[in-house]
Amino acid sequence: MPHYGDLQTQIYGAGLSGVVPTYPVDFATLEKRAQSALPPHVLTYVQGGCGDEWTQDENARAFRHWGMVPRMMVDATHRDLSTELFGLDLPSPVFMAPIGVTGMMSQDQHGDIAAAQASALTGVPLTASTLSNDPLEDVHAACGDTPAFFQLYTPRDKELAESLVSRAEKAGYKAIVVTLDTWVTGWRPRDLNPSNFPQLRGHVLQNYFSDPRFRQMLGGKAPEEDLRTAIGTWGATFGKVLTWDDMAWLKSITKLPIVLKGICHPDDARRAIDTGADGIYVSNHGGRQANGGIAAIDMLPAVAEAVAGRVPLLFDSGIRSGTDVVKAIALGADMVGIGRPYSYGLALGGAAGCAHILRCILAEADLLMAVNGWPTLAAVREAGATRTDR
Numbered sequence: 001m002p003h004y005g006d007l008q009t010q011i012y013g014a015g016l017s018g019v020v021p022t023y024p025v026d027f028a029t030l031e032k033r034a035q036s037a038l039p040p041h042v043l044t045y046v047q048g049g050c051g052d053e054w055t056q057d058e059n060a061r062a063f064r065h066w067g068m069v070p071r072m073m074v075d076a077t078h079r080d081l082s083t084e085l086f087g088l089d090l091p092s093p094v095f096m097a098p099i100g101v102t103g104m105m106s107q108d109q110h111g112d113i114a115a116a117q118a119s120a121l122t123g124v125p126l127t128a129s130t131l132s133n134d135p136l137e138d139v140h141a142a143c144g145d146t147p148a149f150f151q152l153y154t155p156r157d158k159e160l161a162e163s164l165v166s167r168a169e170k171a172g173y174k175a176i177v178v179t180l181d182t183w184v185t186g187w188r189p190r191d192l193n194p195s196n197f198p199q200l201r202g203h204v205l206q207n208y209f210s211d212p213r214f215r216q217m218l219g220g221k222a223p224e225e226d227l228r229t230a231i232g233t234w235g236a237t238f239g240k241v242l243t244w245d246d247m248a249w250l251k252s253i254t255k256l257p258i259v260l261k262g263i264c265h266p267d268d269a270r271r272a273i274d275t276g277a278d279g280i281y282v283s284n285h286g287g288r289q290a291n292g293g294i295a296a297i298d299m300l301p302a303v304a305e306a307v308a309g310r311v312p313l314l315f316d317s318g319i320r321s322g323t324d325v326v327k328a329i330a331l332g333a334d335m336v337g338i339g340r341p342y343s344y345g346l347a348l349g350g351a352a353g354c355a356h357i358l359r360c361i362l363a364e365a366d367l368l369m370a371v372n373g374w375p376t377l378a379a380v381r382e383a384g385a386t387r388t389d390r
């Protein structure tokens with residue numbers, strides 16, 4: 001069982017020989033450092049959100065109105081953060097959320113591979129985005145023994161959707177995460193002002209360009225031969241509008257568990273389970289798609305109640321620390337997704353920077369459980385969290 005909190009001892013120990021951590025251990029410093037490390041067009045895309053970013057800010061801020069109560073005289077010398085998901089034994093409930101410009105986060109433009117390597121180093125599963133600078137097969141291969149999930153942006157062309165899913169299944173991914181909230185792009189002033197949309201410049205489209213069905217859609221031409229046409233073809237097929245009627249089709253094209261990402265309403269969670277979803281993923285896309293929405297963490301308890309343990313409940317949007325991870329578990333999540341923080345870790349130090357940030361988040365969660373007398377995730381759930389602003 002990994003002792004994530006040992007990172008703290010290692011950091012203080014190294015300090016005695018004058019060595020301090022290469023990368024920051026907290027989100028605020030990390031974000032500041034990433035701001036100087038990233039080119040402006042990548043930074044605005046990653047850091048920005050929808051409208052005046054009220055929902056994006058609320059996502060993180062809302063964690064501050066949930067509080068936890070410690071228990072004493074409990075032996076929490078050993079903490080067990082391990083969990084099970086779709087029959088997989090995982091060392092912790094933390095995973096990497098899909099981030100479509102991961103490829104652009106490292107200077108060599110192979111950030112997807114670097115994130116996969118960080119996954120191999122830490123045991124934190126990666127959800128590989130459809131939008132990638134490296135084909136999904138190569139990304140999976142770099143994950144080593146750590147299981148990975150494939151996030152599907154469902155193309156309008158059903159054959160292309162089926163091809164992507166079957167490639168993911170063959171490559172060894174363990175679940176298909178279907179994103180529901182992004183068939184159209186939200187209004188993002190930080191990218192609209194400089195007219196910045198990486199995909200339209202040919203970035204992160206390698207899963208399409210390497211796909212036999214996509215190449216067939218180009219009339220057999222290599223995408224590189226006529227990049228404009230290839231990008232236009234991508235734009236025309238990118239976002240299928242999914243409705244509940246599509247669930248039967250989605251279920252029919254794979255044996256893998258289907259997780260629906262972007263569920264916020266308890267009624268949608270119930271409907272998802274009724275129509276065959278194998279997992280529910282509460283997320284508001286980090287506030288990048290719809291502004292004005294309630295913070296994701298505030299929607300989690302009601303969805304958890306609706307799901308009632310029938311299928312795994314995944315969560316992201318606003319996780320910035322190990323404390324946030326523990327709060328999300330306390331409020332009903334089974335698995336907690338890290339988004340922007342791992343992206344910034346990649347920007348600072350590739351696979352090593354990314355692995356460092358994940359380890360810091362895990363160390364903080366582990367030490368919080370130690371101090372609060374919660375040796376297991378079940379104890380965290382039982383303790384729960386209370387709204388402090390009422």
Ligand SMILES: Cc1cc2nc3c(=O)[nH]c(=O)nc-3n(C[C@H](O)[C@H](O)[C@H](O)COP(=O)(O)O)c2cc1C
Binds near residue numbers: 131261283339341
């Ligand atoms: C730059 C960027 C790109 C993203 N690309 C994808 C994507 O390709 N697919 C997807 O389902 N979600 C995508 N997301 C949303 C994340 O999976 C996740 O929901 C979000 O980052 C959570 O918010 P947080 O990072 O503020 O915690 C993206 C998020 C960011 C920041």
Ligand SMILES: O=C(O)C(=O)c1ccccc1
Binds near residue numbers: 100182184199285288
């Ligand atoms: O930037 C995003 O959040 C994202 O996932 C996306 C992908 C394609 C089109 C629009 C948004």
